[in-house]
Each structure stands twice: as structure tokens, then as C-alpha cells.
Amino acid sequence: MGNALSERYLLDNGTAQGSIISPLLFLIMINDLPDTLQDIESSLFADDRCLFKSGRNLSHITKSIQNNLERISTWCDNWGFKISLDKTVAVVFSHRTNTHIDLTINNQAVKIDNKAKFLGLVFDSKLNWNEHIKYLEEKCKKRLNLMRAVSGKHVGS
Numbered sequence: 419m420g421n422a423l424s425e426r427y428l429l430d431n432g433t434a435q436g437s438i439i440s441p442l443l444f445l446i447m448i449n450d451l452p453d454t455l456q457d458i459e460s461s462l463f464a465d466d467r468c469l470f471k472s473g474r475n476l477s478h479i480t481k482s483i484q485n486n487l488e489r490i491s492t493w494c495d496n497w498g499f500k501i502s503l504d505k506t507v508a509v510v511f512s513h514r515t516n517t518h519i520d521l522t523i524n525n526q527a528v529k530i531d532n533k534a535k536f537l538g539l540v541f542d543s544k545l546n547w548n549e550h551i552k553y554l555e556e557k558c559k560k561r562l563n564l565m566r567a568v569s570g571k572h573v574g575s
Contacts (some may be wrong), residue, residue: 447497454489457482461536468536476510480519483508491523509534509543511549517543 433440444465452460461468469478469486494501507529510517521528532543533551542549 451493454493456489458486463537464567466537476512476517476519480521484521487521487523487528491518503528507531507534509541511541511543511545513544539554 423443433443441464448462452462453470458469458471460470467490469483471482473479491501493499500525503523503526506523507530508519508521510519519531533549534541540550540553
């Protein structure tokens with residue numbers, strides 16, 4: 419800022435966050451990632467990826483997803499990407515009650531949950547949208563309370 423300079427930092431991998439060219443370089447870098455997947459569907463938006471497979475045989479689906487997680491993990495290791503296990507979640511969409519699965523990435527368990535947020539939508543395991551509606555209600559309440567605080571008015575005033 420002005421004449422003051424920050425300390426120098428070594429960037430081992432990637433591009434500076436906020437750089438204009440970063441999104442383009444990222445897209446070029448991951449261009450061959452979809453080629454590594456087999457026997458599943460996937461969705462990719464920026465750095466958010468979703469893998470999915472439908473069918474009646476849960477063990478076959480789990481095996482297919484696990485094989486592709488290993489393919490993605492190997493690809494990431496080869497190209498210097500890291501998968502965030504904190505942001506990774508698996509959901510079984512079913513009306514059945516016994517839907518236990520085990521998935522791993524680099525021998526670490528993937529979190530299994532009954533809901534997942536993807537591109538702003540909350541998908542729950544029963545696909546009834548109740549979790550998404552709760553999420554929207556909470557989001558609206560926070561914004562409404564903020565507007566009330568700024569305006570200095572209470573409900574019904």
C-alpha cells in the first residue's frame with residue numbers, strides 16, 4: 419500500500435487467490451479430470467464437484483463411487499491438488515432405512531450425512547426439500563432481523 423510492501427511469500431502451488439487469471443488457469447488445469455471417471459455421473463462448477471450414481475444395488479453403487487474416488491485422489495496427487503475431507507460429504511438418497519455405506523479418500527473416512535449443500539441447494543436423503551426450506555427460512559430470518567436492527571423498528575410497528 420503506497421510505498422509499504424508486505425513480506426515476500428513463496429507460493430508452492432496454485433495461483434494467488436483473487437488473481438484475475440486464476441479461474442482460467444484452474445479450468446485449464448482440471449480439464450482432463452472428467453476423463454478419469456467411469457460408470458458414474460458427475461457435476462462440476464468451479465471447484466465444487468458432485469459424483470452420483472443411481473441404482474437398486476447399494477453395494478454396487480458404493481463400489482463404483484469408491485473406485486472413482488480413488489481415481490480422483492490419484493489424479494489430485496499427480497497434479498498437486500488436495501481434497502478437503504472437511505468439505506466432502508456422502509449422502510444416500512433413498513426411502514429405505516438401512517442405507518449404511520463406507521467410503522474413503524486416502525484411507526480416511528468420508529463423512530456420511532443425511533443432507534448435503536451443493537451450489538446453494540440443500541439436498542436431504544429423502545429428497546423432500548424440508549432441509550432446504552429450513553435453510554431458506556433461517557437465511558431469511560437473519561436478513562429480516564438485520565433489516566429490523568438497521569431500521570430500529572420491531573415487528574408490528
